[in-house]
Amino acid sequence: ETGVTQTPRHLVMGMTNKKSLKCEQHLGHNAMYWYKQSAKKPLELMFVYNFKEQTENNSVPSRFSPECPNSSHLFLHLHTLQPEDSALYLCASSQTRRTSGDGGELFFGEGSRLTVL
């Protein structure tokens, strides 16, 4: 199994649908992240969970609702999305750092390509 697994890899939904993206990490990490990757724009950090607690929400619209039931699983619930929400959604995980000198890298999944019609 790969370290970070995302499902589904591709999703097409209408603006009135409700769907969810799932992320699972098998690395024993305690922090998990959702990033949005749109064409011709830098990666945007959406949410961070550390030890299952949400620690960052970067002004993400409420039509995106994250859920982190445990340190290994992260969901992104989607409802009433807009066409401009079409993007690649990347999940990542990292080991919780104890000092500022610790590693710091994120481990990414392969992403879920979302198309909103």
Add this chain to the structure above:
Amino acid sequence: AQSVTQLDSQVPVFEEAPVELRCNYSSSVSVYLFWYVQYPNQGLQLLLKYLSGSTLVKGINGFEAEFNKSQTSFHLRKPSVHISDTAEYFCATRTPFSGGYNKLIFGAGTRLAVHP
């Protein structure tokens, strides 16, 4: 605020030629820098990282990067590229220690296109 600027959106190069992908950062605190690669239809994979110590950092697939504090740069280099190096490359910096998790700020990316 910390930021990263990748100076080239696209870099075309012929196979077996050397390549340099440029990255400049701005930070008023300790600097931690990363290069990631994204192959088509895949997620991001770490190439190398600079946390402290030697300014020349070696990574996977023959890539290396040099941290230059005076020029606030962290350029990525490879002496001889292969077709398989065709991908998007992202430079990133990490915000200071805050609650134990890693907030990475990414550049816009550089698309490396290797031609035969």
